[in-house]
Amino acid sequence: MLKDAFSHVRVWVFDLDNTLYPPSAGLFDRIKPRMTRYVMEALGISEARASHLREEYWHRYGTTLAGLMHEHGIDPGPYLHDVHDIALDDLGPDPELRDRIAALPGRRIVHTNGPQSHAERVVAARGLAGVFDALYGIEQADFHPKPAPEAYDRILARAGIDARRAAMFEDDPRNLEHPHAVGMKTVLVGTHAPDDAPHIHHRTDDLTAFLAGITG
Secondary structure, rough: OOHHOOOOOOOOEEOOOOOOHHHHHHHHHHHHHHHHHHHHHHHOHHHHHHHHHHHHHHHHHHHHHHHHOOOOOOOOOHHHHHHHOOOOOOOHHHHHHHHHHOOOOEEEEOOOOOOOHHHHHHHHOOOOOOOOOEEEEOOOOOOOOOHHHHHHHHHHHHHHOOOOHHHEEOOHHHHHHHHHHHOOEEEEEEOOOOOOOOOOOOOOOEHHHHHHHHOO
């Protein structure tokens, strides 16, 4: 039973974007053009080149920001504020998801590659304020992005989490590799092509229903 598979878990770690809300909300459709524009202006390059670097750095470093910091010494603060300054009009409350997260035994936290302020806004828009014990942005990971091992290690240490008694919910398969390596139970959220990757314990395209299977 699903409940038995998670009976040892006492800390529940959730990614934010495209995990606690569906991709159909379109937030990244608003963020990506702002990222491209910021890269254009910061580096003085064309839109086409900026778009290429945005994707290249995401693949190589985990986030565009990590690439900009590593390759160009970009200050993360202004970048994070600018690219996440988007409307959340299409992001409504989800009372059933709130109830299912609240029913999980132990601590519940968010770990996102975005800034903490973005996590606060999204959680509030989803009607999930007060459900989580902590919201950790990339600042709390010392600007190390998932899937870099340092990103998880910083948050696990900061939150005092025993990885062997924790579960990680993520929409990006590569972001579950290190959690699996350190002993976390891993759940891939969203619609993905089937495969037998050993670092993914469970898959779901319906987070609310999956959590209902854990809490009963």
